Amino acid sequence: MRNTQKGEYGVRPVIDIDEDDPLFVQAIGRAMQVLSAFHEAGRPLTLNEIAAIAGVGKSAAQRVVHTLRQLGFIERDADDRGYLPGIRILDFTRDYLRLNPLVSRASPVLLELRRSVRERVDLSLVDGLRLVYATRLQSKRETFFATLVGQSVPIYCTSGGRAVMAHLSDAEVDDVIARSDRREITPKTITDPERIWAKVHEARENGFALAVEEILLGEVAIATAVLAPDGRPLGAIHVAASLSEWDAETFCRRFAPLAVEAAGAINRLGTR
Template sequence: MTSRRKKSAGDDEVLDRGCPRDFIAAFGKGLAVIQAFSESTPALTLSGVAQRTGLTRATARRFLLTLESLGFAERLDGKLFVLTPRVLLLGHAYLSSMPMWRFAEPVLERLVEDIGETCSLSVLDGTEVVYVLRIPVHRVLNRISTVGSRLPAYCTSMGRLLLSSLPEDKLDAYLAQTAFIGYTDKTVADPLALRRHLALVRRTGYAWVSGEMEEHINGLAVPVHDANGKVIAALNVSVRRPEVDAEAFLRRTLPTLRRAAQRLSNSMIVSGSAGECLSAGKRSRRVRTPPPFQTSRRKTHEHAPFPIGA
């Protein structure tokens, strides 16, 4: 009979409730220490790390010293710890392991040249969207967003696009764990209203959001698919203007944005996923072209109704 270790005072090696049996608590806590640092807290004391992670000071100290020994953290004045650029290796491992990212940058650069607006590629992570690539134009937005930046999914065009592709059970889970905040008077912060907007996104194949995260910030997003037709990312164009003729902007921009998304999807069809590459010698199968956004359906999608201020 397997006995489970009981929690005692100062015991920092106990598994959290709800974690799977093979969960390595120490590894999870080490990642929590890295995530304790942020834009608002770039430098932390030992006590600060312990407070933000819920770890004891002794445990936080061991993790910080380990990160320092490995080159992922350093001390500024003997007390304050900061992360080093070596941490970027962790994010680069994700980007370099995904075939599409190798093809994405030139596609987005061309897209920015064609439409003259900032363009981004984002993925869904929990309740937020994360920028994995962003090509700006020579205009400054109030919110400085770079690769790795996170935004709430429910009130951004790329987030709403990605949420619309979730299976019903995962969407239910998202709605249950999301704290909805009204950033502006246009923000859709009601779960039932959000469901209606997501249903419209599924029908039209794009998401248009205006002034929900910040006044005068508008976003248009379309999906990027993998070789099996699954939505894996959102391609977005951001516009900052006091007044935007949404219908005219969609008519002018949506076809170009979709063509760029199709080029990215095609790169996934050609390269395939890592699993498909490994099994290519064992079996052969015809790769399906992503079902949405076929040429025969584009005209219907391009002029479909959309919610102003969604």
Template sequence: MPRNTIRAESGVRDLTDAERADPLFVQSVERAMKVLSAFHETERPLSLSDISERIKVDRSAVQRMVHTLRALGYLRRDANGQGIVPGLRLLDHTLDMLRLDPLVRRATPVLQELRGSVKERVDLSLFDDLRVIYAVRLQTKRQTFNTTLVGHSVPTFCSSGGWAILSRLPEDQARDILERSDRRPFTPHTLGTPDEILEQVRTARAEGYALACNQILIGEIAAGFPVMDADGRPVAAIHVAGSLSEWSADEFISFVVPHAEAAARAISLY
């Protein structure tokens, strides 16, 4: 059965006791960030008890932190008064991240030109270990709520951009990412074993792009193209996605790949 995902797992490890004991580490900041992170895996407002349970902090401490974050505008009551939701001030930080990221700035005009050429959905995703996070999303005729949201993420193991990024990593590093991933399928066609996925990664390495059909959404065909930094490391990927009801794989490759490969070269620093 397909999974509904708000964001894919990041693979970020927990901090060690030694890191928390560092005199420069401020535990109250960590706890405040945990309060904000409590909303990552929910589709409804949260109560104080919900937040307390999710972050494993006692309710009275959560109440004080939530009160402070509400006063600062980072949390608010939902419109129906049913609980707490993220506040508008968080969008200021999203804007700061995107406008100060040189890759996003460099990529945006190139992606706009690419979308105009291929007339299909074009995304830029940033590599984050077990997932890729969408930083630019340019839609066309097929739009759903999730496909319009910057910050939405999908697993590296089953996305065209993820395969493209993995194809530019040493194979032992790619295998490590696959083995640490939650590889539960999104569709009946989602590849699930590291060996199966590595076959696609090797093909992407040889071809210069990755092609994924029916991996996350039934009926979707997507091509992924690695974006490299100045040291030759994959840091992002371009995704171009279309519908299998409108494209055969050969037609999609023939039309999309030359445009998207040129865009990836233009964005890459290597």
């Protein structure tokens, strides 16, 4: 069973072992709990820290860490201060990206969009109350976190999240808002349910969503949803830029039609 924990920008997945499921392999569950301990780590973790964050006993953590280290999925820090995820974790990232049909069909469309807008272009995928970036095509200036595939942001306060919510039922939107950890990530983050709903209505009317400085100060972002053949939102295309170069109105006028066109192209490819 997957649960969530608070992270820098919203929620991150953690693993809960379901002891009542006869098909659930508890040893694998514990291994994933241990790997999940690194989600919000800002430095190498000691064995005691891994055990505490993962919610497992020190003896169990030691056995799991040893096994994962032997397999290359955990390694010692170069200065021997603790443990870090191992390089073989990247094999799974590659497998996911190359075998995900949405990422595959979206890639050429995103590359063309990036050439047209010359600003950052992202593709995010829905995972519970968050969006996870699966593709990140950079602009001329970025912070480190903005370059990372796998970085996640909450749905409730992001352009991509509002684009996704615009394609949900009213009851589903209410549920997302109610279950979200609606905290201020920046002083501009909208957390009030009525104001979030106003942004969702705006996205439904315009066909794209807008967020200004709600995740990162100085950033403006627009997004439009990518959909399954049945109309369910799978994720979103984002275009983001600096407010030092664009005001929100001009940015929307210039780039929203291109983002909407790109999402439409991806959606049409998914029905073939």
